Amino acid sequence: THAHAEPPPAKYGGRHTVTLIPGDGIGPELLNHVRELFRFCCVPVDFEVVNVNSSLTEEDDINNAITAIRRNGVALKGNIETNHTLPPSHKSRNNLLRLVDEQGAVSLSCTHAGVDQPQKQKAVQSTSWNCSHLYSAISVQSVAPVTSQAVQTAKSYNALLTFSFRKAKQTEKLSRRHAPVRHSYSYVWSIGGFYFLVIRFIAGLLWNSVCTNSCLCLPLSSQLVSKPQQFDVMVMPNLYGNVVSNVCAGLVGGPGLVPGANYGRDYAVFETATRNTGKSIANKNIANPTAMLLASCMMLDHLNLHTYAAMIRGAVLKTMNETRLHTADIGGQGTTLEVVQSIM
Ligand code: ADP
Numbered sequence: 342t343h344a345h346a347e348p349p350p351a352k353y354g355g356r357h358t359v360t361l362i363p364g365d366g367i368g369p370e371l372l373n374h375v376r377e378l379f380r381f382c383c384v385p386v387d388f389e390v391v392n393v394n395s396s397l398t399e400e401d402d403i404n405n406a407i408t409a410i411r412r413n414g415v416a417l418k419g420n421i422e423t424n425h426t427l428p429p430s431h432k433s434r435n436n437l438l439r440l441v442d443e444q445g446a447v448s449l450s451c452t453h454a455g456v457d458q459p460q461k462q463k464a465v466q467s468t469s470w471n472c473s474h475l476y477s478a479i480s481v482q483s484v485a486p487v488t489s490q491a492v493q494t495a496k497s498y499n500a501l502l503t504f505s506f507r508k509a510k511q512t513e514k515l516s517r518r519h520a521p522v523r524h525s526y527s528y529v530w531s532i533g534g535f536y537f538l539v540i541r542f543i544a545g546l547l548w549n550s551v552c553t554n555s556c557l558c559l560p561l562s563s564q565l566v567s568k569p570q571q572f573d574v575m576v577m578p579n580l581y582g583n584v585v586s587n588v589c590a591g592l593v594g595g596p597g598l599v600p601g602a603n604y605g606r607d608y609a610v611f612e613t614a615t616r617n618t619g620k621s622i623a624n625k626n627i628a629n630p631t632a633m634l635l636a637s638c639m640m641l642d643h644l645n646l647h648t649y650a651a652m653i654r655g656a657v658l659k660t661m662n663e664t665r666l667h668t669a670d671i672g673g674q675g676t677t678l679e680v681v682q683s684i685m
């Protein structure tokens with residue numbers, strides 16, 4: 342029952358309603374471009390905008406947002422600023438969204454022909470589990486020391502693995518239209534042997550048709566940077582997943598390029614894979630819209646609007662080949678608007 346997040350059926354006239362959370366920094370402008378592009382392509386999606394205010398201390402706004410997401414089953418969001426100077430008892434609004442629903446997180450890093458990157462790499466998909474392990478949000482805080490607990494259960498690891506294999510298979514099926522891929526799965530050894538034993542058992546028993554191997558987190562970190570080609574799908578608990586997906590994003594050209602998604606029991610939330618707000622580049626028309634646009638394509642696939650997803654993704658990737666349109670983060674002088682117009 343975990344992370345299946347069946348897409349909600351379309352409403353009258355075949356249209357879907359999606360909750361849109363603009364977030365902070367570059368979130369609002371990038372999501373405006375998504376809306377503009379969807380209108381331009383006649384995508385049958387209506388957005389219900391819910392603002393979440395990161396400066397409030399009570400959590401009413403985020404609870405309203407969660408209610409709206411539950412109602413619609415799908416959300417597209419910008420990142421919400423987290424005030425890290427507040428005590429650990431203050432929960433990040435991004436995290437509150439992820440915790441109410443047991444979600445698995447996916448991030449898709451893939452190289453683009455026209456983009457210079459530190460490493461040539463094919464697509465790497467990393468998946469992790471949002472709400473258990475070190476993200477179970479169980480912190481016992483007095484003044485000092487602060488004790489954080491990593492919660493590990495066989496049930497949640499079973500869910501993680503099932504989720505990862507299913508998602509990887511779906512991606513494989515979708516991308517097969519363009520080029521055949523054969524995924525191999527690497528799962529990362531976590532604190533203690535428990536994770537390893539459970540994952541190996543489940544992988545061997547239920548998924549013996551796929552090629553899997555395990556890896557310790559430390560050697561993995563160096564291999565990922567020196568020889569990323571050996572990895573296709575990486576499965577790991579949340580903290581590692583977060584670090585590894587950020588490393589993958591760095592390997593393929595940065596946070597402006599990589600989309601991400603969280604699939605839960607009750608709803609699915611789509612956003613950029615690295616969770617930055619980009620406050621310093623907001624409202625300057627220089628942010629790279631690629632990551633957010635590709636996240637919106639993942640959302641369209643989730644809604645079974647595959648033709649729209651493929652059309653927009655194809656245009657985004659084609660535009661990436663045009664070096665003169667590259668935004669500053671990938672070494673060009675193009676503006677956000679120029680990129681979006683070229684995609685249109
Ligand atoms: P800040 O909020 O201080 O700008 P973040 O940690 O949120 O910093 O983001 C780090 C940096 O990553 C940003 O300042 C920006 O340079 C870069 N970045 C993130 N997303 C994008 C994007 N979509 N396009 C271009 N640069 C980006």
Ligand code: MG
Nearest residue numbers: 617618619620
């Ligand atoms: Mg920021």
